[in-house]
Amino acid sequence: MTWLFELIAFLDDNLLAYVSQLVQSYLLFVSIQLCILNINISSSNNLAQQKYLLR
Secondary structure, three states: OHHHHHHHHHHHHHHHHHHHHHHHHHHHHHHHHHHHHHHHHHHHHHHHHHHHHHO
């Protein structure tokens, strides 16, 4: 019967490692997306400023 608990503990540890890896990957993806969005916003702001100055 103890092997069952050992198996559950083993799977639990692996599942935790897998889920934390998944969360880390997702957070990395989100931060990269936010960086890209930030770059796009700042470049469009620069374009708007240039158009305003050229008027």
